[in-house]
Amino acid sequence: MKVDGKTRVCALMGDPVEHTLSPLVQNTFSEEEGVNAVYTALRVKKGDVRTAMEGAFALGMQGFNVTVPHKEAVIPYLSGIDPMAESIGAVNTLVKDEEGYRGYNTDALGILRQIKELDTDIKGRMVIMLGAGGAANAVLHAMYSLGIKGAYILNRSVEKAEKKFGNDMRNVILPLEGFSEIPGDQYFCVQCTSVGLAPDSDAAPIEDPGFYKKISRAVDVIYSPFETKFMKLVKEAGGQAENGLKMLVYQAAESFKLFHGVEVKEESIRRAEEKIKDAMGESSS
Numbered sequence: 001m002k003v004d005g006k007t008r009v010c011a012l013m014g015d016p017v018e019h020t021l022s023p024l025v026q027n028t029f030s031e032e033e034g035v036n037a038v039y040t041a042l043r044v045k046k047g048d049v050r051t052a053m054e055g056a057f058a059l060g061m062q063g064f065n066v067t068v069p070h071k072e073a074v075i076p077y078l079s080g081i082d083p084m085a086e087s088i089g090a091v092n093t094l095v096k097d098e099e100g101y102r103g104y105n106t107d108a109l110g111i112l113r114q115i116k117e118l119d120t121d122i123k124g125r126m127v128i129m130l131g132a133g134g135a136a137n138a139v140l141h142a143m144y145s146l147g148i149k150g151a152y153i154l155n156r157s158v159e160k161a162e163k164k165f166g167n168d169m170r171n172v173i174l175p176l177e178g179f180s181e182i183p184g185d186q187y188f189c190v191q192c193t194s195v196g197l198a199p200d201s202d203a204a205p206i207e208d209p210g211f212y213k214k215i216s217r218a219v220d221v222i223y224s225p226f227e228t229k230f231m232k233l234v235k236e237a238g239g240q241a242e243n244g245l246k247m248l249v250y251q252a253a254e255s256f257k258l259f260h261g262v263e264v265k266e267e268s269i270r271r272a273e274e275k276i277k278d279a280m281g282e283s284s285s
């Protein structure tokens with residue numbers, strides 16, 4: 001990687017950031033696409049977001065990805081907000097303009113592309129979503145843009161899910177143990193809780209095999225471990241499941257396009273996926 005006086009600087013802003021894969025992905029894209037840019041990860045503490053954004057703007061930094069706990073906190077300090085980010089209520093990408101940073105949300109585009117590539121048409125169907133946290137917002141937005149009829153949203157805290165998603169009558173909110181109220185089977189399901197994330201890899205949000213009989217196809221937004229307990233349970237019940245690695249690289253490719261105006265080629269995306277698998281000690285087969 002060549003760094004000179006013209007190198008654009010981008011970074012991830014979050015807390016913690018030590019385990020992020022974003023620098024690996026973004027720097028791979030820059031190398032593969034021949035873009036003179038460098039990407040690092042910066043720990044920004046809660047309460048320091050405004051100062052960080054003003055300082056970054058003064059330094060001429062080109063853009064940021066924003067992660068936990070700042071995805072909503074950056075919003076008041078933006079120079080503008082993309083309509084999709086506004087309707088999701090969270091920003092994961094900042095791009096420098098004349099006055100400051102404009103906010104976008106590429107998470108929804110990432111999951112949208114991953115779902116589109118599955119040979120599962122969810123248009124006009126009810127789907128199941130586990131979780132009502134930050135990831136769930138983007139996932140639900142993506143699924144509605146693909147034309148789902150509605151969603152059974154199962155969450156540990158029904159109150160939180162009701163507050164967030166209950167005002168849309170197409171959503172049916174249930175507790176995790178309330179899955180037996182979902183009629184029939186062959187559902188598409190997205191797992192958006194943090195349950196099963198390493199190092200708690202032997203946990204799943206729902207353990208009862210009865211739930212998994214309802215699912216024909218699933219995506220877990222978690223990719224560490226590479227195969228989650230949730231994915232194992234879906235497969236044991238005869239369904240197909242994949243992790244959230246594609247969502248990660250696709251949202252990164254959308255952010256890269258916003259930072260640099262360059263479309264990331266399919267082979268560069270595959271290259272980034274291979275590097276992530278290597279970094280995680282997974283075989284690249």
Ligand code: ATR
Pocket residue numbers: 130131132133134135136155156157158160161192193194195205
């Ligand atoms: P993210 O931004 O990754 O979605 P989050 O906003 O903290 O993270 O949301 C975490 C999700 O995992 C929530 O749906 C949370 O359920 P609650 O809304 O009831 O808190 C869910 N979650 C976390 N730990 C859980 C656990 N031990 N059992 C069940 N659900 C859990």
